[in-house]
Amino acid sequence: MAELSLSNIVKRFGGFEIIHGANLEVKDGEFVVFVGPSGCGKSTLLRMIAGLEDITSGELQIGGRVVNDVEPADRGIAMVFQSYALYPHLTVEENLSFGLRMNGNPKADTERRVRHVAEILQITELMKRRPKQLSGGQRQRVAIGRAIVREPQVFLFDEPLSNLDAELRVQMRVEISRLHKQLGTTMIYVTHDQTEAMTLADRIVVLRAGNIEQIGAPLDLYDDPANQFVAGFVGSPKMNFLKAVVVETQPGRAVIALESDTKTRLTLPVADPIEAGAKVTLGIRPEHFVDADTGDADLAVTIDVAEHLGNTSYIYATIGPEQLIIERPESRVAGNRDTLTVGLPASRSFLFDGAGKRLR
Numbered sequence: 001m002a003e004l005s006l007s008n009i010v011k012r013f014g015g016f017e018i019i020h021g022a023n024l025e026v027k028d029g030e031f032v033v034f035v036g037p038s039g040c041g042k043s044t045l046l047r048m049i050a051g052l053e054d055i056t057s058g059e060l061q062i063g064g065r066v067v068n069d070v071e072p073a074d075r076g077i078a079m080v081f082q083s084y085a086l087y088p089h090l091t092v093e094e095n096l097s098f099g100l101r102m103n104g105n106p107k108a109d110t111e112r113r114v115r116h117v118a119e120i121l122q123i124t125e126l127m128k129r130r131p132k133q134l135s136g137g138q139r140q141r142v143a144i145g146r147a148i149v150r151e152p153q154v155f156l157f158d159e160p161l162s163n164l165d166a167e168l169r170v171q172m173r174v175e176i177s178r179l180h181k182q183l184g185t186t187m188i189y190v191t192h193d194q195t196e197a198m199t200l201a202d203r204i205v206v207l208r209a210g211n212i213e214q215i216g217a218p219l220d221l222y223d224d225p226a227n228q229f230v231a232g233f234v235g236s237p238k239m240n241f242l243k244a245v246v247v248e249t250q251p252g253r254a255v256i257a258l259e260s261d262t263k264t265r266l267t268l269p270v271a272d273p274i275e276a277g278a279k280v281t282l283g284i285r286p287e288h289f290v291d292a293d294t295g296d297a298d299l300a301v302t303i304d305v306a307e308h309l310g311n312t313s314y315i316y317a318t319i320g321p322e323q324l325i326i327e328r329p330e331s332r333v334a335g336n337r338d339t340l341t342v343g344l345p346a347s348r349s350f351l352f353d354g355a356g357k358r359l360r
């Protein structure tokens, strides 16, 4: 059993509280990804799970056992870092077997495990090389292999792909996903990268300034973000936010006007009562604009830059002082133009109050 349980985990450095009481249940075999802006506490949380940082208060269980005071080596975890930390003077084979040899694991078993891992990661032909004779991707594979040979109950990854170029990142991302399917081991993964989070995770944990903002399956966070912060953090390119004001309220509904173009009005259902005059933010994802006259309101924008990618176009545009990104099928925006009118569908629009709380 390798489920993980964090109850009210707090971390203080000196007098400064960095993690403010994190609660999370990770199921056996689950792939959980921590995301959030720089400095929000992702790595600190992961390092507490690994045992590399003390837990100030709260309880951490791995496989049903409280491990707050258990040494890292005895927690049944293996960690892969963004710097590969391979031993430069050892061959790939020696790097892979090092930990097992140090623990006095029987030689035949060590050899079998190392061979098996090399096959899984397709590095068998690199076994006699030293780290400096490997490419970045190959080194990262060896680093992951070194974690796998230990047959841990839980893998922890701290931005393992951030030193790789774009193409290799994609390749390794797919490999890590395949590995998770193959091994079925619980994995916790820290990243800045949207796409890694969306594609790898069974569930994503979104952190902000030491608080967990939302936990959910990638598409649940995309479709149903808890607040403006999560809405802006999940999805690429980011959701557009346009300042608006409530001009009229009806039971269960609000009519809003955009600040940058007060002629643009949209009627949206709202769960909580809201007063006329309230300042709000309209949220709409780049991919959710529709053709003019087919939405619930039209929006005329000035095009700054149009990127034509063949299958789709990204339009970087402005409306008054506000900037937005619009993604449209290529055929709808081909050619050089200065302006574009697109439709806003109410069904795809989000609404947030001044504090970023979701109103719809």
Ligand code: ATP
Pocket (backbone or CB within 6 Å): 013, 018, 036, 037, 038, 039, 040, 041, 042, 043, 044, 045, 192
């Ligand atoms: P990044 O994405 O930039 O790596 P992160 O979300 O992983 O950021 P952490 O590295 O966990 O963030 O850091 C969280 C906060 O804790 C930051 O404000 C950081 O400055 C602070 N911090 C981290 N380690 C220490 C330490 N040893 N002493 C004091 N403060 C620390």
